[in-house]
Structure formats: C-alpha cells, structure tokens
Amino acid sequence: MHIKGLDGLRFFCALVVIISHLGIDFTNYSCNNSILYFITGILNNSFSGIGAVLVFFVISGFCIHIPYANGKEIHIKEFYMKRFIRISIPAAVAAAIFYFVAHEYLNVLWSLICELLYYFVYPLLLILKRKYSNISIIIVLYVISFVIIIPFDIWDQTKYGIFPRYGEALDWIACFPSWFIGVMLADYVVSNKETLTSITFLNIWMIRIASWSFTIAASILRFQLNISYSLTLPFFCIVVYYWLLNEIKFYTNNKENTFIVKGGMMSYSLYIFHFTIIYLVSDYLSNDHKYSLQTGSLTLIMILIASYIFYLLVEKPSHELARKVKFKGIV
Template sequence: MSRDERGTNEPARIAGLDTLRFLAAAMVVLSHLGPPPLLAGLERTHRVAWFLSASYGVAWNGPAAVIVFFVISGLCIHWPTLTRRPHWPEYFVRRYIRIGIPLLASIVLSSAVGIPYVGLSASILWSLQCELVYYTLYPLLLALRDRFGWRPLIAGSFALATAVIVLVDPRALPYPAYGWALQWVIGLPCWLLGCLLAERIQERPARTNPRIWAFRLAVWLASAAALALRFHSPIGYPWTLNAFSLLVYAWLLVEIPHLAASRVPVFSERLGLFSYSLYLVHLAAWEVFKKYYHLQLGYLVDWALLMALVLGVSYVFFLVCEDPSQKLARRLAKSLRPKPTAPLPTA
C-alpha cells in the first residue's frame, strides 16, 4: 500500500477497512439476533429442506467475525507505527479513551434495559477485554518484534495459546471459555497476525484480484465449518477459530489491495464508522424491542423493524458517545505530543 500522497508522514487511510468492520459487526449482530427469516416456517422433513435449513443456519458465525476484528485491530494499531514511532503517553490516552468511554456507556445502557454485566461480558465484552490487554502490551510486543520479528512471536503465541487450551480445558466449545485472565492469550495470535499484515501490505500495490471471490468463499465456508463443529462435534472454537485466523490473514492480504483498487461504496464506509457502536449496543436495542414491540406483522417485517431499531440506536449512540470520545481522545493525545525542538541559532 502506498503512503499518503499529501506529503505528510502519516500513513494513508486504508480504503475499505470501515466496510470490512461493518460486515464483521453485522455478522455478530445477525448471529445474536437472527439472520433474515428467509426460511421461516420451512418443514425440515424432506432432505432438501433439511439441507437448506442446516446450511443457512451455519452461515452466520459471530465468533468468527470477532476473529476478523482481532486481525483488523492488530493491523490498525501497528499501521501508524510504520511511519512514526509512537509517543507512548499519547498512544495510551488515545487508545484507552477511544475504547473506554463508549464501553462504559454501553454497560450503563445495557444495565438500564435489563441486561446484567455477566451476560454482557460473556457475549461481547470479553473481546474488548482482550483488546485492552493487547493495547497495553503493544509497547512490549513492539520491542520484541524489533529483536525477533513478528513471525517468531506469532509462532510462540500460537504455542502458548495451545498450551493454555490443553492444560485448562481442551474440550471447551465457546471461544471465551478461559476467563478474563487467560482469554487474551487465546486470541493473541490472531491480533499479532494483524500486526504482521500491516507490514506486508505496506508496500503492496493496489490491484484487483480475479480470485477475490474464491478467497471470500473460502473464509465463509471455513467459518460455517467451525460453527458446525462447535455445535455438532467435540471440537470447539478455541481450536478451530485460531486456525481460522490464518485464513483470515491470507484473505485480508489479498482483500485490502483489492479494495484499494476498487470503488468501495461510500455508503458502506459510512456504516463502518459506527461499527463499534453497533457491536456495543445491539443487544440493548434488541432488549428494548422484545419489551415494547408487540405487533406481529410477519417474520420478515418484524425482523426488518428490529434491524432498523438496532441501526438507529447504534447511530445515535455513535453521535452521542463514540464520536465525541474519539474527538476528545485526539485532543488530549495532541496535547501530550512532544513539541518540535527549535533549531539552534547559527553563528
């Protein structure tokens, strides 16, 4: 990927990344709230009907979408470092405020509509707890990368994650099965793959790839297979989703240059701007819908109204909370940025 052509030392914005974030957030939402009810009322007595219903059911894998988030997160954190070494006070203030204020606000909102913290933590907050750990460890990880490179670190993190899975609970089915103290270890290889991805795409030219749909189909089929194994076999997400992250890395290595050379819809990029809010508050919006919506207008209409409410609440949350917290983070971080030293006067 090329640098910003405006002559600054800041990295260019990665085209299409907001669209990918929105698609990942939408997959999480649909896995929790339910996909479009296109097969509602279908009798599964016939083999064809059973196959259609089963295939549609495994098409919506929210935990796999979180793995995509992890890889993209590592990419976004490491991307600016490729042009300028972080000033750590500025870095920490910006990271913690951007993620922390909306996170706390979503906990308050969810509690107000009747969602307990324990349920919220098991469904969505576990991934954000991991993110906070990765943000905190990034200076150490960067120092280790300078000495050893990303590949040995990634290999070591996969080995450590596997050791935790084997020693703690090798039969765990959900991905967040190891508690706040160990779950970040399980997801660390996925996040580090994003850091490596940032360096790999840095100088890659923007170009379309005729095989892009093959990559996309492979990612979708792998996510569906992981979901099927999680619910119909003893092989749980801790095993399958870490392997899945390698495929996500290979896909994004092709997808990002492809999107850079394509015309990414402005609409989807704008939707991606509030993908974090969508992730945070979709369960609260769903709770409100269940409590106060008493009409029965048909499967598809009811589902469409639910989705409209979720998007509307998420966008309002973005305007009221997430966007102001981002602006506050930028202002505070800028105030901590070292002032350029004046040149010494010449004789």
C-alpha cells in the same frame, strides 16, 4: 490513516455478531424440502459471532501497527490515552445504558478488555519485534494460546469452546495470535505497498466466500462433532490475513460503497449497543429470545438506527476527543 477495504469488513462482522445474537433458526423455513433444509442448515451455521470477533482482532492489530510499521517512534503516553478514550468512553456509556435497562453486565465487554490489554502490551511488542522475527513471535503466541485452550477443552466442554470462557486474565492471551496476525499484515502491506496490485471483482468474491466458509465448517464441526471453536477458529485467523490482504488489493483501484463505509464507521457502536435494543424489544418480538426472520429483520433495522444515533452522540465525539490528545516528546 484510512485503509480502503476495512470498513466493509467491519460492517459485515458487526452484522454477523448481531445476527448470531438474534438466534434466528433458518431451518424453520425449509418447508420439509431436503434442498431447502440443506440451504437453511448452511445459513444456521453462517453467523459465527466468535469468528467475527476474531476478524475484528486482526483488523485492530493491523490498524494499531500500520502507523508504526515503518519504524516511526511511538509516544507511549499519548498512544495509551488516545486508545483509552476512543474505546473506553463509548463502552462505558453503552454498558451503563444496558445495565440500567437490563440490570446485567454487557457480555461483549470481554473482547474490549482484550483490546485494552493488547494496546497496553503493544509498546513491549515493538521492542520484541526488533529482536525476534514475526514468525518466531506468532509461533510462541500460538503455543501459549493452545496451552491455555487445550486443558479447557479436555476438562470443560460446557461452553463448546467459545473464547470468552477463560476469564479476563486468560481470554486476551488465548486470542492474542489473532491480534498479532494483524500486526504481521501491517508489516507486509507497508513493505510491499509499491507492488500491491488490484484483483478482479470475481476473485475478491471467491476469496470472501472461501474465507467465510471456514467459519461455516467450524460451526458445523462444533455442533455436529463437538470439536470446539477454540481448536478451529485460531487457524481461521491465518485465512483472515490473506482475506484482508486481498480486500486491500481489491480497493487499490476500486471505490468503496458509501453506505458500507458509513456502516463500518459505526461498527463499534453496533457491536457494543445492539444488545440493548435486543433486550428492549425481546418481550415484544421474540419467542423465548429466538427471533423469526421477520421480527429479526425488524429488530436489525432498529439496531442500525439506534446504533447510528449512538455513534453520532457518543462514539464520534469520543474519537474527536482522542484525536486532540497531544503530548510533547517521546515517553
């Protein structure tokens, strides 16, 4: 099911993750001008990779649940197999290529492990949703998440509260509220699809800027006041709920940009393959793994080209294979 408005957000978030990993220091271009220093300082805090990953989680929860939000029965075996093929084959290929060239494990795999665990518990979540309200479930998930987060923030401040520090057993639980917020949004959209009305171009851009400003503020708090991402970004996911809802509203009567749609379609490839390109060119284009605006832009272009090829050769065939998986009956 294609929902207009999602691809643009996916593409944006993939670019944010990539730029955050390029480590461009925009303040190098302030030219000792106080106004430029302020602007470049804002730019330095504008690319929160963790914030973008949480948006991906919200979108994922939305996309997984929306086919079942109207009460449609789930074929569990078919669901598991489709999701496993769709996610795991491209991830395994990307991880193998990265290990071959870098002799290291691909560090974005933590979020993919979270995704697979969300898929695994989703049928159980559907059962819980029949007994308890979404509000009750999200409150419990937030409480459990902070039970994990707060002790780490007290005892371990070495990683500035980024999410992939709790280990595979806990990362997915700490981030689970973001994924379930996507499930809640799917319920709302399906229940109110007849009353969703479009918003203006000015309004959607005001919402986009205001929403992403939350991550800028979280980044400033992280680096200036040592208030960790794990204490601020979980609440960003609530903002993402309204941001994504308004993207859907905006595109009820507006066309999507073809280039952005294609970018969104290959956003998963961008996410899992960009590290390989960064590693391959780092010795030639970076200074101690830090990129200038010029070399970072060149690297980004190479990432877009290479990821599109990866999408055509690996991700797209995996999606097509997943669509062919069919099982009879409800398991």
